[in-house]
Amino acid sequence: MFKSCLIIALWLFACLTLTNCAYDIITNYNSSNQYVLCYHFESGSSRICKTFDNFTAVREFMLTSHVKVEIHEQVFPKIYKFYFARLKHTKELVIWNCGLHDIEPGAFYGSLSVLKIDFQRNKLEIIKEGVFNDLLITHLNLAFNRIQTIEPEALSYMQNIEEINLLSNRISRYNWKWFNKTPLLKSLYFQNNTIKEVPERAFRHLIDKRHAVNIFFSFNEIRFIHPLAFDDMDSTTVGKLYLDHNLLETWNEALSMHINELKISFNNIKCIDGDLRGSIKNNSLRNFIENPYNCQCLKEIKSIGDCRREISDWFLDKYLQCRKNGKAGQDDKKDILNPNIKIFSSP
Template sequence: MFRLGICLLFCFIATNDAAKCTKEENLIPSESDSQLLTIIVCRHVTSDMLLEFDYEAKPHRQELWIKSSTIHKLKPNSFSKFSGISDLHLSKIGLKEIEDGAFNGLLKLENLVLSGNKLTTLPKGAFDSLTTLNNLDLSNNQIGAIEDDSFSGLSNLTILDLRGNKIKSLDKNLFEDLKMLEILWVSDNPLTTLPDGEFPQLRKIVVDNTHVKEMNVNFTKSPLDFFQLTDSQLEEFDCANVPSLTTLELNNNKIKVVHHWEKLDCDRVSLHHNKITSFDISPNVIQLHLRNNHIRSIGNTPSGHGKKLELLDLARNKISEITSESFLELTQLKFLVLQHNQITVLHKDVFRDLPNLITLDLSYNKIRTVEANPFNGLKRLNTLRVSGNRVRKDDFRKYVNNTRIW
């Protein structure tokens, strides 16, 4: 394994007429030049001073970090001296404006970080010379308006971070050139609709803490793997609008209705802290999290549904009764969480169709009656939680062997 060689150049440029630059080099030998990394750190600089820096291109990777500086405006060709750098970090420098051509000459740039600044708009063609860029971080600015051609030329961009701005809408034309985009972050914006457009490579989208009320976009043509829309105002969700996923996160919304449960092809589904009153289990879901909803009963599972389900979390709902028919078809279920509901009776053989169940949480219900052996068939049960009910733990011990009771 090659060791990573790091060359650090710390550049302190005074702001008086006798500006000087001192350098400190610390080079760790490496067996291959391709493993070397040069980090150039400039402090207390202006954009004009950067043009005076004596930069030498290297055959290995180089990064430029601007720190402890105040640069309100990036002028044309601000970084023309740094043609060989792959990473440019411009966080928290008070940046308010990017002029056309500011990034000209950065022929190898892959990562551009502009987070924590004071940008309010993105002009047309602001990044059109950055054809090699992979990652663009614009998070935590004050961006409210993005012009249609702001991202033109970014044909190789794979990650776009727009979190923590003041964006209310994202026109579909914004993304026309972003054919390689894989990850899109747009959380913490006053968005009212989801970003629209064709995303042929999009794998992950995160939309948290917004004003989105409806699922207005169909992502079935994208190879989406991770979809997260939490802490927003979503009132209903149609599973037909998303393709096969690994993870679907819709927590802390106002969802009352979920359409087409049966079309949901997803490993992990989380819908906790919503207003859902009923649910179905699709054939391919492995984990289903529905705690803190308004569910009052568990309906019969249709044939073939729930055949892969391993975890079902229904804590903090309003379920008052469970029967043996509540868990039909769930033969692979390992973890069942029913804590903080209103269950009063455990009927005989109620869990008989759950042969692989390992953990059962019935704590903090209103259980006062335990009929003859409700745990019949639970051959692998390892942990049973029953505290906070109206019967003693000892009343359960005669029905379960080699099981921890809490």
């Protein structure tokens, strides 16, 4: 008898605890503030905005048939577990400039209708595992946040993802463990972060894709790219690799093997190791300007441009400057060796 009563008491306590937790999730947003939510009934339709007294009402409204939902410049600091669960109609969710700093795993549980998530200009610092995994989203935009940490599998297991935008965050380290089981991934945007290097087999999970993958690392602090950075990609081709405005001091032609369009302008590269033509390929010479190339390298690049009848003012100016400096150096040497030169000195 006592045992039965104890079991019932524990069961009631558990139910009460779960009820209170669920209540906390909903009421964390309740305040005297009003919230404005904008929505579209269908793709291409006009935007309609509506005011709600609290976020509980916002969530209930989102469970009805609205294709796109937008929340701009509202007080929305955190998305709790299950808050956007089981959305059946919403295809695009936009939360811009709302001070969002945390998303709990399971926040979008079962929301298989959502295809695009756009949380730009917030205060996110970490992407946790279990937030976006196993959703059917095609586009994830987390640009202009404060992201420093991406947990190893936080950006994996997204079967339909095509584009991930992490532009203008605080990411300093690229992790090869990201992007596992993302068969449709086409574009990665990492511009304007503080990434220091590209590690060995960095893109090993981007294998055997039928389409080219575009990777943008412009405006970082990359000094080193591992010689095997692009190994284990099998048949995958890199359509665009942008590494302009970094701190690279070398580039090896072997790295260009699977890259269609390479951009390494505005670095500290003195010359390209290996076959220059193999690195430049059919790319515009503009993709290689603003580096402190040595004269021999400038001569070879200019020759490639001449063969293709492509004129680059930057390379031409630098090459002519090299020739001028080289000729001046040779003339000085001849003057020193010329026995007919008379040297006058002051008494």
